[in-house]
Amino acid sequence: MGNILFGGNKIFRLWKMENVILANGIGLPAVGFGSYKVSEGQDGTRVVKDALLAGYRLIDTAAMYKNEEQVGKAIKESVIPRNEILLTSKVANTDRGYDSTLRAFDESLRRLGTDYLDLYLIHWPADKAREKDWRNVNAETWRALERLLKEGRARAIGVSNFMKEHLVALSETADILPMVNQIEFHPGWMQREVYNWCVGYGIVIEGWSPLGRTRVLNDPLLIRIAERYSKSVAQICLRWAVQLGVIPLPKSVNPERMKSNIDIFDFTLSEEDMKLIESMPATGESGLSPDNITF
Numbered sequence: 603m604g605n606i607l608f609g610g611n612k613i614f615r616l617w618k619m620e621n622v623i624l625a626n627g628i629g630l631p632a633v634g635f636g637s638y639k640v641s642e643g644q645d646g647t648r649v650v651k652d653a654l655l656a657g658y659r660l661i662d663t664a665a666m667y668k669n670e671e672q673v674g675k676a677i678k679e680s681v682i683p684r685n686e687i688l689l690t691s692k693v694a695n696t697d698r699g700y701d702s703t704l705r706a707f708d709e710s711l712r713r714l715g716t717d718y719l720d721l722y723l724i725h726w727p728a729d730k731a732r733e734k735d736w737r738n739v740n741a742e743t744w745r746a747l748e749r750l751l752k753e754g755r756a757r758a759i760g761v762s763n764f765m766k767e768h769l770v771a772l773s774e775t776a777d778i779l780p781m782v783n784q785i786e787f788h789p790g791w792m793q794r795e796v797y798n799w800c801v802g803y804g805i806v807i808e809g810w811s812p813l814g815r816t817r818v819l820n821d822p823l824l825i826r827i828a829e830r831y832s833k834s835v836a837q838i839c840l841r842w843a844v845q846l847g848v849i850p851l852p853k854s855v856n857p858e859r860m861k862s863n864i865d866i867f868d869f870t871l872s873e874e875d876m877k878l879i880e881s882m883p884a885t886g887e888s889g890l891s892p893d894n895i896t897f
């Protein structure tokens with residue numbers, strides 16, 4: 603596949619996976635590995651090492667996941683050089699603000715055993731209902747991320763769970779627009795308003811819970827489509843996201859499922875099937891939103 607323009611993002615084939623280019627020229631793989639809960643009843647280091655072996659090069663963690671040490675250990679012990687791995691972490695809600703974000707970043711680096719991140723995100727915007735000053739809190743947290751970017755300690759910066767109103771407010775004070783917005787994104791929950799806004803401003807979307815945390819895997823429409831392509835429903839969900847220029851972040855502790863979740867580059871969903879999936883009614887959403895987060 604040559605260079606093509608995809609929802610505002612240039613995508614091209616780089617060894618195993620196609621690449622998505624951020625506004626500052628940094629390339630991210632078209633699919634990443636989600637690490638939330640990878641250590642629940644498992645050895646998180648083993649899981650992340652298996653993901654690297656399976657071919658994942660974009661690893662998503664967060665201070666709130668409390669697994670940064672395990673992720674860092676996996677990277678250290680793996681045969682893949684650090685500079686071939688794209689590592690993301692996120693500032694926790696309790697650390698919002700300029701100084702505390704800079705401190706939280708240093709703590710994440712220490713736990714991860716690295717001296718830079720490829721992508722650093724604000725995990726959730728400040729809550730409008732509980733923080734009158736939410737615009738300023740987000741602006742100050744963002745100012746810290748801009749500093750980390752300028753110092754080269756974060757190669758790219760972005761946000762997570764920001765809806766259109768948070769992005770519009772942030773754009774009024776920001777020097778640099780977020781390069782990424784990581785939101786819940788799967789068939790039945792594509793959050794079209796924020797998706798459209800991000801595509802319009804060249805902000806790449808990463809999709810969390812791209813399988814709806816399994817809640818969409820029994821959907822009859824998705825099963826019918828999967829049968830037609832001789833693929834699994836999970837592969838259909840992930841391919842759909844990739845064709846929309848969204849980077850899905852599937853999580854699995856199972857090496858076979860890890861492999862099948864990135865084995866999605868030998869088929870293309872037709873326009874008609876893309877539209878069918880886009881028109882699904884609300885299905886499988888987590889119910890989490892910036893307005894009801896209490897952690």
Ligand SMILES: NC(=O)c1ccc[n+]([C@@H]2O[C@H](COP(=O)([O-])OP(=O)(O)OC[C@H]3O[C@@H](n4cnc5c(N)ncnc54)[C@H](OP(=O)(O)O)[C@@H]3O)[C@@H](O)[C@H]2O)c1
Pocket residue numbers: 635636637638639662663725762763784785809810811812813814815816819834836837851852853854855856859860862863
């Ligand atoms: N920014 C945020 O606020 C936010 C919020 C939530 C999540 N995230 C990120 O997004 C990542 C993914 O989201 P998620 O973990 O909520 O959900 P997900 O990736 O949609 O689903 C994970 C679930 O699907 C199962 N699974 C994986 N591949 C499968 C397959 N091929 N067939 C059947 N089942 C499969 C997994 O089980 P096994 O492990 O047993 O395979 C696990 O139970 C997280 O790990 C995290 O990095 C970010």
